[in-house]
Amino acid sequence: MAILPILCYPDPRLHKVAQPIQAVDDRVRTLASDMLATMYDAHGIGLAATQVDVHERLVVIDVSEERNEPLVLINPEIVWTSAEKHLNDEGCLSVPGIYDGVERFDAVHVRALDDKGTSRVIEADGLLAVCIQHEMDHLMGKVFVEYLSPLKRNRIKTKMIKQQRESRE
Numbered sequence: 001m002a003i004l005p006i007l008c009y010p011d012p013r014l015h016k017v018a019q020p021i022q023a024v025d026d027r028v029r030t031l032a033s034d035m036l037a038t039m040y041d042a043h044g045i046g047l048a049a050t051q052v053d054v055h056e057r058l059v060v061i062d063v064s065e066e067r068n069e070p071l072v073l074i075n076p077e078i079v080w081t082s083a084e085k086h087l088n089d090e091g092c093l094s095v096p097g098i099y100d101g102v103e104r105f106d107a108v109h110v111r112a113l114d115d116k117g118t119s120r121v122i123e124a125d126g127l128l129a130v131c132i133q134h135e136m137d138h139l140m141g142k143v144f145v146e147y148l149s150p151l152k153r154n155r156i157k158t159k160m161i162k163q164q165r166e167s168r169e
Contacts, residue, residue, distance in 0.1 A: 001037035004052040008164060009095045009143050010157045018050050018057045018139040020075050024117035028058065032072045032115050035060045040067060044093045046131040048138030051094050059112075059135040063127045071122070076112035076136055079121065081105040088130050090144050096163075098156050102147045104133045 007014050021028055031054060039047040039060055049058040059073040084106040091099045107125035110132055114120055124132055134144060145153050 002034045003041050004034050004038045006038065006042060006047075006051050006093050007053055009092075009145060009160050011094075013053055013055075014050060014094060014138070014143050015141040016050060016055045017141045018048070018055045021056050021058060021113075024074055024113055024115065028056075028074065029115050031056075032058060032060055032074075036062070036070050036072075039093070042093050045127070046135045047093060048135045050138045050141070057139050059132070059139065061128070061131050061135060063131055072115040073110065073112035073122075073132070073135075074114070074117075076110050076132070076139075078108050078133075078136065079111050080109035082107040082125075090130065090134060092134070092144050094138075094143060095145055095156065095160065098145070098159075100145070100148055100152065102134075102144050104130050108132055110136075 031049065035047050035049065035052060038052060045063050046059065046061040049056050057075045059076055061071040062069055082105050085103050086106055087101040087103050089099050090102045106129065108129045110122045110124065112120060145156050
């Protein structure tokens with residue numbers, strides 16, 4: 001398992017829309033495995049392929065306390081959402097150190113293929129529902145800071161550019 005580099009906001013590659021995966025094969029399983037290793041290494045709970053500069057519809061998630069319940073979602077699509085929404089504090093591996101409130105559905109049902117190519121429907125609520133919605137936004141080229149006001153977004157962008165410049169010096 002390889003640790004992959006994670007793109008950081010405001011990298012324009014984070015805004016590419018991911019394409020459907022045509023076949024669940026060893027290449028896709030290796031990518032999912034590498035993404036899980038990357039996510040665990042970065043102490044995250046979710047990672048979309050877009051964040052590692054692979055523009056295919058693949059998401060990995062593990063919201064378990066023990067970090068031993070990995071979930072691989074290939075070509076995920078939300079098929080149901082609750083009427084209720086809540087404001088949740090979110091962070092992102094592509095926007096390190098930044099947390100802010102984003103309104104998300106309380107519960108979602110998602111149809112996706114697993115790493116064996118089997119279609120499943122996951123009924124998620126709480127943190128898992130928030131994480132799924134967050135990662136699926138990445139597949140559409142959207143980063144959570146885009147839900148924030150233009151002022152907040154510009155401050156975050158400036159801060160991220162400054163951090164990236166300082167880390168290269």
